[in-house]
Amino acid sequence: xxxxxxxxxxxxxxxxxxxxxxxxxxxxxxxxxxxxxxxxxxxxxxxxxxxxxxxxxxxxxxxxxxxxxxxxxxxxxxxxxxxxxxxxxxxxxxxxxxxxxxxxxxxxxxxxxxxxxxxxxxxxxxxxxxxxxxxxxxxxxxxxxxxxxxxxxxxxxxxxxxxxxxxxx
Amino acid sequence: xxxxxxxxxxxxxxxxxxxxxxxxxxxxxxxxxxxxxxxxxxxxxxxxxxxxxxxxxxxxxxxxxxxxxxxxxxxxxxxxxxxxxxxxxxxxxxxxxxxxxxxxxxxxxxxxxxxxxxxxxxxxxxxxxxxxxxxxxxxxxxxxxxxxxxxxxxxxxxxxxxxxxxxxxxxxxxxxxxxxxxxxxxxxxxxxxxxxxxxxxxxxxxxxxxxxxxxxxxxxxxxxxxxxxxxxxxxxxxxxxxxxxxxxxxxxxxxxxxxxxxxxxxxxxxxxxxxxxxxxxxxxxxxxxxxxxxxxxxxxxxxxxxxxxxxxxxxxxxxxxxxxxxxxxxxxxxxxxxxxxxxxxxxxxxxxxxxxxxxxxxxxxxxxxxxxxxxxxxxxxxxxxxxxxxxxxxxxxxxxxxxxxxxxxxxxxxxxxxxxxxxxxxxxxxxxxxxxxxxxxxxxxxxxxxxxxxxxxxxxxxxxxxxxxxxxxxxxxxxxxxxxxxxxxxxxxxxxxxxxxxxxxxxxxxxxxxxxxxxxxxxxxxxxxxxxxxxxxxxxxxxxxxxxxxxxxxxxxxxxxxxxxxxxxxxxxxxxxxxxxxxxxxxxxxxxxxxxxxxxxxxxxxxxxxxxxxxxxxxxxxxxxxxxxxxxxxxxxxxxxxxxxxxxxxxxxx
Numbered sequence: 001x002x003x004x005x006x007x008x009x010x011x012x013x014x015x016x017x018x019x020x021x022x023x024x025x026x027x028x029x030x031x032x033x034x035x036x037x038x039x040x041x042x043x044x045x046x047x048x049x050x051x052x053x054x055x056x057x058x059x060x061x062x063x064x065x066x067x068x069x070x071x072x073x074x075x076x077x078x079x080x081x082x083x084x085x086x087x088x089x090x091x092x093x094x095x096x097x098x099x100x101x102x103x104x105x106x107x108x109x110x111x112x113x114x115x116x117x118x119x120x121x122x123x124x125x126x127x128x129x130x131x132x133x134x135x136x137x138x139x140x141x142x143x144x145x146x147x148x149x150x151x152x153x154x155x156x157x158x159x160x161x162x163x164x165x166x167x168x169x
Numbered sequence: 170x171x172x173x174x175x176x177x178x179x180x181x182x183x184x185x186x187x188x189x190x191x192x193x194x195x196x197x198x199x200x201x202x203x204x205x206x207x208x209x210x211x212x213x214x215x216x217x218x219x220x221x222x223x224x225x226x227x228x229x230x231x232x233x234x235x236x237x238x239x240x241x242x243x244x245x246x247x248x249x250x251x252x253x254x255x256x257x258x259x260x261x262x263x264x265x266x267x268x269x270x271x272x273x274x275x276x277x278x279x280x281x282x283x284x285x286x287x288x289x290x291x292x293x294x295x296x297x298x299x300x301x302x303x304x305x306x307x308x309x310x311x312x313x314x315x316x317x318x319x320x321x322x323x324x325x326x327x328x329x330x331x332x333x334x335x336x337x338x339x340x341x342x343x344x345x346x347x348x349x350x351x352x353x354x355x356x357x358x359x360x361x362x363x364x365x366x367x368x369x370x371x372x373x374x375x376x377x378x379x380x381x382x383x384x385x386x387x388x389x390x391x392x393x394x395x396x397x398x399x400x401x402x403x404x405x406x407x408x409x410x411x412x413x414x415x416x417x418x419x420x421x422x423x424x425x426x427x428x429x430x431x432x433x434x435x436x437x438x439x440x441x442x443x444x445x446x447x448x449x450x451x452x453x454x455x456x457x458x459x460x461x462x463x464x465x466x467x468x469x470x471x472x473x474x475x476x477x478x479x480x481x482x483x484x485x486x487x488x489x490x491x492x493x494x495x496x497x498x499x500x501x502x503x504x505x506x507x508x509x510x511x512x513x514x515x516x517x518x519x520x521x522x523x524x525x526x527x528x529x530x531x532x533x534x535x536x537x538x539x540x541x542x543x544x545x546x547x548x549x550x551x552x553x554x555x556x557x558x559x560x561x562x563x564x565x566x567x568x569x570x571x572x573x574x575x576x577x578x579x580x581x582x583x584x585x586x587x588x589x590x591x592x593x594x595x596x597x598x599x600x601x602x603x604x605x606x607x608x609x610x611x612x613x614x615x616x617x618x619x620x621x622x623x624x625x626x627x628x629x630x631x632x633x634x635x636x637x638x639x640x641x642x643x644x645x646x647x648x649x650x651x652x653x654x655x656x657x658x659x660x661x662x663x664x665x666x667x668x669x670x671x672x673x674x675x676x677x678x679x680x681x682x683x684x685x686x687x688x689x690x691x692x693x694x695x696x697x698x699x700x701x702x703x704x705x706x707x708x709x710x711x712x713x714x715x716x717x718x719x720x721x722x723x724x725x726x727x728x729x730x731x732x733x734x735x736x737x738x739x740x741x742x743x744x745x746x747x748x749x750x751x752x753x754x755x756x757x758x759x760x761x762x763x764x765x766x767x768x769x770x771x772x773x774x775x776x777x778x779x780x781x782x783x784x785x786x787x788x789x790x791x792x793x794x795x796x797x798x799x800x801x802x803x804x805x806x807x808x809x810x811x812x813x814x815x816x817x818x819x820x821x822x823x
Contacts, residue, residue, distance in 0.1 A: 027404055029766070030688045030775050051553045057411045059555065062404050102555025104540070109548050113540045117533040117562055124525045132521060135439065136512045 027062055029069070034076055043076045046085055050075070050092060051102050059102060071096075172237060175225025176316035179266075182218035182273070183306040185211050189276075189299030193292035197364075205288055208295035209280040215302060216277035219270045223257075226266060226315055230257050236322040239263060239315055245328035245743055247714040255339035256329045261463065262315035264342060268459075269305050271343075271350040275379075276302065279354060286375060293361035294354075301353050304486045312479050328714065328743035337397040345390030345417055349455040351383020352420055355427060356452035359445045360494060363501045368445065373435030376448070378802055380431060384424045385798035391417050392791035403749040405762045405779050407678075407787055410559040415538045416458030419531050423451040426527035429520050437517060437582060442502040443524070449494045454531070456487045461538070512584040519577030519585075523570065530566035537562060571625050571672055574665060575632020579639060593639055597631035612681070622676020629669025637662040660801025667793025674786030681782045690773040694725075698780045700761065701725040705733075707765070707774060715741045717750075720765045720774070724754060736765040760784040 028047075034040040047061035052068040060068040060075075071092065078088040092100060104110050144152065189211035196204025229237050230253050233246050243260045244253055252259075258267040276298040283291045309315070332338075358376040362368045394414070399407045408414065427447040433440040460483045511517040537554045544550040575597060579590050605624025612619055640654055641647040685697050694703040705721040717739045724731040734752035741748070754761040759782045766775030 027777070028686055030686055030769075033686060049557055051555060057409060057553075057555060062402075062406065097551065099551045099553055102553050103557040103561075104552045104554055109544060109550070110540075110552070113536060113554070113558075116536045117529065120532050121525075121529045124529050128521050128525050132511075132513060132518050135510055135517070 027064060028072065032069070032072055032076065034080070039076070039079050042085060043072070043079055046075050046079075046088060047072055049089065049102055051100050053096060053100060071100075171225050172229050172234060172316055172318075175222040175229075176314075178218040178225075179222040179306070179316070180310060182215050182222065182269075183303065183310060185215045185218060186299050186302035186306055189215060190296055190303050192296075193299075194296040197289045197292040197296070202288065205292035208292045208299075211299065212273070212276040212280035212295050215299075216270075216273040219266075219273045223266055223270050226263060227254060227257050230254065233326065235324070235326055236318050237315075238317045238319050241319065241323055241326045243329050244326040245714060246325055247743075248328060248334070249713055251336065251339060252329055252334045255333075258342050259329050259333050262309070262313045262317075264346075265305065265309050265313055265463075266315050267343065267346055268350060269302060269309065271346050272298070272302055272305065272353060275351060275354050279357075279379075290358075290361055290365065290375075293364055294357045297357035297360045298353060301357075301490070304490070308479075308482050308486065312482055328741065331715065331739065331741040331744060331746050331748050332401060335397060335401055337393055337401070341390060341393040341397060343390075344386050344393060348383050348385075348387025348390050348424075349417070349420060349458065351379065351386060352424060352452040352455045354379035354383065355424075355448040356490075356494070359448035360497065363445060363494075363497050366501055366504050368434065368441045368505050370435050370438055373431045373433075373444070377428070377431045377435060380424060380427055380448075380451075381798050381802050384421070384428055385795045385802065387417065387421050387424060388791055388795040388798065391421060392788050392795070395791075396788050399784070400751055400753055401748075403751055403764050404777070405682075405751070405760075405781055405784070407784075408675075410537075410556045412538050413462055415534050416461045419534055419538075420451055420454040420458060422527050422531035422534070423447055423454055426524045426531075427451050429523050429527075433517055433520050437511065439511065439517060440521070440524075441505040442498075445498060445502060445505065447524070447528075449491070449498060453487070453491045453494075454535075456483070456490060457535075459483060460487055511582070514580065514587050515585045516577070516580045516582045519573065519580050522573055523577065526566050526570045526573075530563055530570075533562050533566070534559065567672065568625065571629050571669065574629055574668070575635065578632070578636050578661070578665060594632060594635060597628060597635050600631050601625070601628035616680055618676050619680035622673050622680065626669045626673025626676070629672065630666045633662045633666040633669065636665070655804055657801045657804040660797040660799070660804065662797070663800060664794045664797030667790045667795075667797060669790070670786050670793060671790030674783045674790060677783040678781055678787065683780045685778045687776060688769050688771075688773045689776045693773070695776075695778075697761070697778050699726060700731065700780075702761075702763070702778060704774065704776060707768075712739065714743065715739045718765070720763075720776075722752070722763055722776075724761060732761075734761070734763050736763045738765050755785060757785070758782065 028044075034043060044061060048059050050060045050071060052058045052060045052063035052065055052071070054065050054067050055063050058068075060071045074092065075088055078091055083091065089101070098105065104113065106114050189208060192204045192211075193208035196202065196207070228234075229240055230244055231250070233240065233244060233253070235241050239260050239262050240256075243256045243263075248256070256263070258264045276295060279291070279298065280295060283294070286294070355376055358372070358379070362372050391414075394417070395407045398409065399405055427444065430440050430444040430447055434444050460480070463479060463483055537559055540554050541552055544552050575594055576587075576590060579593060580587075581590075601624045604627045605620045608623040609620040637651065637654065637658065638647070640658055641650040683698055685695065687695060689695060689704045691704060691706065694701050696702075701724075703723045703725070705723050707718055707720045710717045710719050717737045719735050719737045722734045722736065724734065732754045734754055736752040737750035739748045739750060740746070749764055749766075751762055751764045753763075759780055762779040762781055762784075764777040764779075766777060768774055
């Protein structure tokens with residue numbers, strides 16, 4: 001099922017790369033890495049929240065596209081200039097639009113996205129509970145009479161004997 | 170000539186499918202045996218006709234017949250034979266042909282092995298199966314004909330996408346389709362039962378093997394796709410929450426729920442109407458998956474709007490089948506009387522909880538997958554929903570599921586005792602917490618994900634072991650009895666333990682993997698965890714249909730050579746596309762994953778290396794789940810009882 005989409009996507013990718021510099025960049029390059037490991041760690045985790053705009057469902061940390069490289073460099077520049085994570089994300093979102101965020105912002109209609117799961121769980125759990133309770137309050141069978149109990153004991157004893165001879169399969 | 174024959178049999182198959190859809194259903198409604206009897210030969214004939222058609226297309230690919238459009242677009246004379254064959258289904262039209270082939274395969278097996286089903290039920294099942302065949306064969310012939318000829322054939326083809334020229338991916342689609350399309354059996358059984366208005370334990374027993382088989386294939390298919398992504402895409406990711414992946418994951422979640430609820434139908438005659446709904450939804454999600462992937466709607470709404478023919482056709486198939494099925498369900502579900510009575514604490518309740526969590530988690534994945542589409546259509550808001558969202562929204566469900574599983578699987582049917590069942594699990598709980606604490610002590614200053622994942626995975630695995638051991642009763646001969654437990658019990662143990670292994674592995678690799686990106690000169694050595702890695706040489710090497718640069722990298726540990734790896738960069742000239750072939754030293758506890766990057770202008774090569782702990786356990790767990798399903802499928806209770814029951818238990822065959 002993947003096949004056609006992947007092939008379309010890669011055809012698009014090849015096209016884009018051919019229009020660009022020509023050389024193919026592969027994800028994070030050695031020359032992009034910041035010397036400060038703490039900043040670099042933050043940059044890496046921010047990169048995983050940002051989408052490569054010309055790819056399908058790839059974050060900029062993993063993407064091979066030139067544009068993703070530009071974005072990675074931009075994230076690092078912002079962090080070096082002292083931005084917090086939120087500020088850096090806000091800066092990039094202001095430039096590239098909401099589309100760039102892989103975790104959509106919980107504003108406006110997006111609340112539906114965030115709340116539909118928990119709401120469904122609550123509704124489902126409520127329905128399931130009602131169902132189970134209705135099942136469990138159905139009339140109990142009458143307790144066994146003394147005669148029945150004696151008969152049952154006999155059957156069980158016999159079953160145990162036969163099981164000893166012929167263990168369960 | 171052979172190609173024309175394939176084209177002809179495909180059209181013939183559509184005609185036969187029409188007969189298979191109409192006559193048996195009329196027969197079942199009016200009670201005419203002669204009409205019902207047409208179901209079996211038409212189902213078998215359909216398989217033969219589509220089989221011939223598929224063979225003809227394969228022949229065209231093997232022969233590189235460039236008068237066929239899809240051969241030109243997806244093949245090349247220099248391509249290795251394996252990929253010429255896998256090229257048959259490596260494209261839109263061919264993959265649909267595989268889809269209908271597998272559909273016909275399931276239909277014919279139901280016809281051949283369904284001799285013990287009541288005649289009416291079998292006729293209706295095959296009729297519904299035939300109607301699915303009609304829809305998809307018509308879709309193929311009208312919008313996506315694989316046998317379309319070109320008036321001026323070129324001398325050579327465009328080659329298959331290089332990323333797909335890989336043995337792992339060559340066999341990934343067939344497994345996935347066996348799973349997807351297998352859900353059609355559960356659907357057909359559900360529709361037939363709703364028309365008949367009768368669902369009993371026997372129905373649960375008949376439908377379970379089919380669902381189980383489809384589920385096993387789907388599990389293997391998803392695992393193969395994930396493994397392929399891991400070694401082929403070049404950075405060792407194994408799951409991306411891509412719409413196309415979600416399309417296969419949603420039916421899997423619903424099918425898992427269906428497997429469990431069908432047990433309740435079979436053993437306790439309860440949850441009937443819910444099980445019907447799941448059977449309909451499982452196939453519904455397969456269709457939605459087909460729609461998502463085949464219409465291109467997720468890639469871009471505009472691409473879909475510009476070329477809507479295929480998408481609209483699939484949407485119509487989806488609307489007709491789901492709309493029709495759900496209307497039938499609404500009309501008939503209330504007549505399905507539930508018999509079983511059970512307490513608040515019981516295996517039944519545990520399985521309801523399992524179904525609730527699986528169904529809602531599937532709903533969450535579904536909403537996340539289509540949200541960008543909805544937001545753009547309704548509010549012109551262009552946004553993305555990616556891995557961070559799904560990780561956060563989906564994981565809680567798996568955690569809850571894993572927490573509840575060991576307890577739920579040992580609760581007694583009908584009326585369980587929480588305290589008593591929990592008492593049996595003390596050992597598993599203590600072991601799991603101890604393991605989590607040990608992991609916490611060993612790792613310093615890292616996230617809580619590792620220890621929590623380890624404890625959770627161990628809880629599920631030990632819980633499964635405890636479940637098996639608990640079935641052996643008392644006394645000295647327990648070990649012997651363990652080996653003689655029914656295979657269905659072993660299947661359950663394996664599947665549940667497999668889930669635990671996968672849960673652990675996913676948290677372990679996410680929490681503990683380490684990565685190194687640097688420029689390495691020839692002959693230079695650099696550290697990766699406890700290993701030393703040397704870039705020994707980089708050489709040019711030609712491949713059959715590509716040019717490659719192959720690096721030789723030597724891995725040392727404690728001064729001893731561990732392995733030599735040969736990561737590659739390839740260039741496929743026909744498609745003008747470069748790929749990386751990562752080299753992996755696979756180990757039981759860790760993978761060493763090496764990727765060769767670009768040659769640097771200042772000298773040396775960019776090299777990326779990863780240490781991925783417990784990587785193989787991810788797919789090992791999936792294989793355990795699939796093996797469990799297979800063991801359960803081979804249980805003689807399924808085979809014998811499924812056959813013996815109807816002949817004795819259904820004397821009033823009308």
